[in-house]
Amino acid sequence: MALRLVAHFDVRADVLPSLVAQAATAAEAGDTGVLETAYESLRVLNIERNGNIIYTYKDNKGNSVFGLYDCQTRQNEHLYTFEKDMQAVSCSVNSERTLLAASFVQYTKEGVRSEFHPGSKCLTLLVEIHPVDSVKVLKAVDSCIWVQFLYPHAESHHLQNHLLLISEEKYIERFNIQITREDGNRAVIRNSSHLPKDRIAEDFAWAQWDMSEQRLYYIELEKSKSVLRCIQFWPDESFTLMFEMPLDISLSGLRFKFVNFGYDYHQDQEKLCNQPSLCVFTNHTGSLCVCYSPKFDSGEEITYSVFYLHKGYRKTFTSAPGSAGSHVTKGITFLNLGYLVAVYFPGHFLHLLNIQHPDLICHSLFLTGNNKMAAVLPPSPLQSLPGSLILDCSSGKVYRATLDQSYLLWFLWNAAHLDCEKMAALHCALSCGQDPGFQEDQIIQWVCEHVSGCHSFDLIQEFLIASSYWSVYPELVDVDMLLPHSSVLTWNEEIPGIMLVTEELPLLLMKVYSLTGYWAKLNSNLEYVKYTKPHLHYHNSVVRREWHNLISEEKTGKRRSTMYVRNILDNAIKVISNMEIRTLEPRLIPLLQEEDRHQRLLIGLMVSELRDHLVRHLQGVEKKKIEQTTLDYISKLLNLIWCMLETIWRKHSVHPWVLHLNNRGSAADFEVFHLMTRILDASNNLCFPLPPGFHSLHMILGVHCLPLYNLLHYIDNGVLLLTETAVTMLMKDLDNSEKNEKLKFSIIVRLPPLIGQKVCRFWDHPMSSNIISRNHVAQLLKNYKKEPRNSMIGKSSFPTEFLPLNYFIETLTGLESSHQALCDFEGQDNVDAEFVEEAALKHTMALLGL
Template sequence: MVTIDNLGSKLYFILSSENSHDEINEWRLLGQERDGNFLFSWTQSSQESPPQTHIGIYNYKENLLTKIYSFDKKANCVQASIDSDKSILAFVVKETKDGNNYRPFLYRINDDFQNVYDLNLERSKQVMVQFLYPKQSVLLENQPAKLLIFIHQESILQYQIKRGVELNEDSFKYDSLVRMFIWAQWDPLQQTLYYIHNRKRSRGLVEGEEDVVEDSAAKTTPTLSGLQFNDELPHETVLNIPLNLPHLTSIAPTCCIYEDDTVPLRIHDCALDLVVLTDSNGFLCICHHYLYQPIQPVVDLADEDTSPVHFAYSVTVLHHSCVIHCVIPEIPWNKAKKIRPLFTLNGDHLLIFIPEVCTHLLDVGLMHEPCCHVTTKPLITDVETQFLCLAPIVSLGKGYTINLTTLDLIDVNVATSMLVEAFKSETLLENKLSILHYLILHSEDVDVASELISWQAERPFTMGFPQMLKEYLIGTAYSSVQRNLPSDANKLINLLPVTSLRVGNDVEVELDGNMICLSQDVLWNASMMLLSPQQRIVPYRSDIWVKLWDQLAKVSKGAQRFRPSQVVEKLTVSLVCYQPEVLSRSSTPMSPSGGSSTALNDFLNSQCSKRNQADSLPFFEVDSCTASKQEHIISVNLRELSMHLLKQSTENKMNRFQWQSQTPMHVHAVATRYITAQLDQSRQLCQILCKAGTYDSRWELDKGFVYMRFILFTILEKYYLAVESIAFPLPQGFTSFFTFLGYKTLSFDMFLQYVKRNVFELHVDVMKIIMADTDNSKSGIQYKLNLLTSLPRSRAKRLLNQWNHPISLMLRAREHSLNILSGVSGPPTARTHGIQKSTGFRGLTAFPSSDHLSPLDTFLDLLTAKATLTDIDFGLLIEATETSTEEFLH
């Protein structure tokens, strides 16, 4: 939160420069028009004249205040509006002599400031006025000024006032637009009138079910309707939404206490606090704030102010066809009744500021479904609640609000530092994931997100650390594709995974002792609440309502985003029979010879050229396998994603607003770029984590398998778990480095469990180093044999041939004999170097006999009876026998 300006001080400076001796005070905001100009009232007095109330129009950008009307005395003017050509002023005076009475007036702006007309609509109920603003900048000749007059619980009138004539009964005509409304709000940007009225409830019963309701009043339901005003065309009802407001019925009494909200212009009493927020891109959110007690407590009147109530609000996100509920229980009544929450659109988010409690960022943008909601501490902490009455304003920039109590102009954009602080606090995991999502995709601040991942890596035992890594990988991959995707294929990006959070999760966040509960419900048939584009007065005109209809049509089609679990399921099956020594190298966009697109290869080369020595990893990015697991995962990802994109785009082809230009070439472009982003972001995250594990690429001597730390292993174990769970590819060389790091960090029994659970992969390169690193003690030999028996047969034979040890000779000899005796014939194995003999070796003298007949001779005779001499490796068998004899004797 940043205070930009104090409008009261600026206005005072403007007037005091002209009348330095006058006393100027009691500033009041009367309204803001579509063009951004403010209407203010103030009281001014001097030694020669008594206090007088004045009305002026203020242009904030030019810092220009123009006085347009002066009362002859001090008056309680509560609201005003001026027409588009600044010729007619309408204002409302609230008189408090015999109760609260509202009186609207018209004033023709001219030099003598005398032409004031009383509309004779004095009421005890709230009365407000508002001019319509045409979209065209130049008014047509003799075009009347259109004025809306709101009379609470009575009617909404539309006046058409002639221009250039004296104000009297003949200068205007009027008609009634709405009768008996409960609540109303004017949207100056869209020129839309929203109002709540009681409407007959549609039956909506199952066939054969009887309607047992007899009370006619109970057959009505509060309905929010929207009237869209056009320049020359008549207005049209574009919206009818039934609301769940059980405390409001046609026979329920109202409190008749008014706040006189002028920005935004709302007509209501204290029985209903509701505001509608819209954006020209097709946003529409209905925000309803209320207090309730689930169980009426039995308390003394003296304790009534401290009795706890539930502070709650609901947001109907119409463009996503859902409702988000928030409940903050156990707030004292004397505190809850003073809180006026702020609801304002903030980019792709809806910002809700609840003084002294919290700030919410509800993710309600069009990019994806609402699921990543952020909860932080209150934006404003240095101002007491009773001095906070914030209201969003238009045409001054995103996130600008005004404090109606102090006239401070405030920027309520959530600072990155506040999100960082919330992430580092003991907050809920879902909140941390939402913060990462916000930083990566919405504020596009990947550097800060990377810093948070590095900070979290210093605490690798935190619950949910792998989920944070998953969110980072999914978010950065989506963001990378979004930046590099061709414009003609951008519709398909809506099918890519965007977050690891599920839509509709119930979330409970504890903040400064307050439990904040968020939940989400789905709206059914939301499009039935709108006027369809073909039913408009001007069919398919480009405005918020057509965009909203298109958005709801897209939601109702139910296009499914790609789920990483689809690839995980495929890999669960395919990796069971994965044998890298047998498979040939596959051809994918990641392969040196893979991919058929020159543009794609150029893109990959440009990405690789950005990797400098400062970003290197603590292992050599080389896989010694013929076909790496990385390429296998990439190929499965590419196949599954391509099929998903093609299937979804084909099923939704009839929706001309979304899929009309998508072709298989677009599918290929999106799929290859996303797979590229997967590998690139996986590598980038590995660099971040290795750096957080105190690895520095400048230490060249530490590169490879020598560099190992327990903390680094723990971090990389979480990284491996995150990558595997969403089927992202690992950097080349990672699996061997991770395996040897685990070998040097864990006990052998634990290491063997990791191997049996397929976490560690015993490739040839890492096995060579483990075999060389392990001594030839009795336990060391047993370790080696356990590892060799865990390997595929071909890989174990390859390593066994390179193991210069008597055990290797005996195992190879036994296998050779077994093959011959079982009838598996083949060429003799290549002759390997003999084992270094110790001094005093006795050889065959261990089997003395007169004719040198020994068990070995008998065994060789048995083998020659089963196979030809060329199939038998006599040298291997004799050397293994001698070695076993030596081993036996010693």
């Protein structure tokens, strides 16, 4: 199953042990049957903003008992006992645990409410519980009432409390309750006979409570239109209408429904499953999604829509129930998983929708019953809560839902056959990067073994971009608009089993101008969609142009400002140091050990450009944090390439002698060479840097694996680069056999002049001596001006009497004797006029065949 449920709370496992102790005490007093009655009636009523869970059960006398489970201390606390046989519908306690509000109905055996209060079917009470004192009747009406205390955004001891009452008669009121302290710490309601109240909303068809952020969403029907509104309750006790948004949805047939206001265990679940399903999901990144599924009959196509209000469009998905032919008994369940929304249709499919980047359907994973995903979530009704929590309403268990890395990896290896499945599963797996036990090494292994298995996109490019993105995403949530998350910009292929229709929506208009927190982020997302064209995602076009200019200037002898180039190279040093700090285990492949000036320039340029891009658009973020994020992003990119090489190296057990050129290549060497070629192609297209030393290793493997013609073809087309390290090794390790001489000569004639001058000295061969001599003479005569000479050449001073050569050698000797020339050619060991003369004679004799 793509989802993994971790038990967060179990009403029986976490509450019953404390009731066992009570039962033991009651048994000593001659009171039996407490535990049996409690076990049968124990159920969860509400979860408060601070995570505390309110539950209820019946004692052996039929009294309604309310308790609280503190999720921090993991202790249970008795709140109140109503000494009447009443059925609790809803309950809430204030943050100080001094007041408790509860609503009750009474059911007959036929499930119909019977009157237990004159003229009423539902009784709503407010109780002082610190200590237990008076009970006030808030409502005694025919319609059902739900209650919810508002919680401040921080622990406080305010004497003002606010209680929401949500009525089945389609109105919501807020009661303002003043508390006074008497006799030390005793909490008493002030003026309990007349509590002031505000009418928050009325004539609505649907409402949802966000306990974590203290928001109320509700829908009103206006002229056959469904208008979604949101009210934010603030810490200063005020509340504000934040937005209104018309939604093109049908709520006909929808029974009056509340979401996250507790759970009515006596509702007919089979009828509820045939009703439209609707919920609102948000997260801290500023996303706002409305998930909707109309009612459907068994056997019909299943349709559900997601309104991405933070993006300005709606996506409607249609899927057949499946080929299993099973009867549809449950409706669609929407689950909020943070960056994802899960659409779950029991026994048929699970759709993991990427709400952070919903533009392309290929970034959302669609799993059918054939993928072994249908039987893991509980079959009972589920209620999605903030923080990726899920309440199993029947069993009273609360789970924390996360993506199952093991399943996703299994799916990649065994079941992902289509490109869209590989893409979506890869993104889902990489989004787990911050989870404990993240198995990045297995993802890298899968990528290495499937580089040629994707036809719609480049797997290496996608992996490098997506993994680097997710590695820094938790550090700066705003980077979702500034850094690319995928290499794919368009997707035109269909997803088997599902049809998609996308519709543009008018952008959400905020009712408030001074925004903070989540609302500021949501507004930033809306502004981004409205005004940003093209998108602000970072790309390396400027880096590519500047890098090519620097390399071109080096070749032509032009020089930039020394300080400018030094700063770029210093940036590269910072990235490499950052990599070395994070590298805990020794590596098999010796990268980062050579200069590789061109790659260091590219690394440094990318640091400079990416840092400037983030600083330009991340207002209010410390530059030091941006600097570190930039280094982490590029370090991650380089480290991924290194890890890919290490993975394929280990898999094929490549022998260390591959780093020397005096051995023949093997099939394992070719596998590494092939992967490196694919990595090089991907990085070139993206203009991403490679770890210094990559090109030298690639060249060495090319010599091992390719025949000379193919090797030279790769070199001439820029696939293999002639680095000084690789060519020096080639000159030293290979002997002067006919085959190797041909290879060396082919390499030398392709070398840039600066590298050629250095490496020819390592080849003890007439041809290399000839090249060295030519370069030496060219440098000596570069600024030579002929002057009249009166001296006569002594024949006895030269081993060969050939006047042109004698005169030429004497001229070189004179130039070498100058101090300037000695400075210019310092380090050219054993290269002088005598060396030139000897090389000239050998070359002449070779030409004459002597």
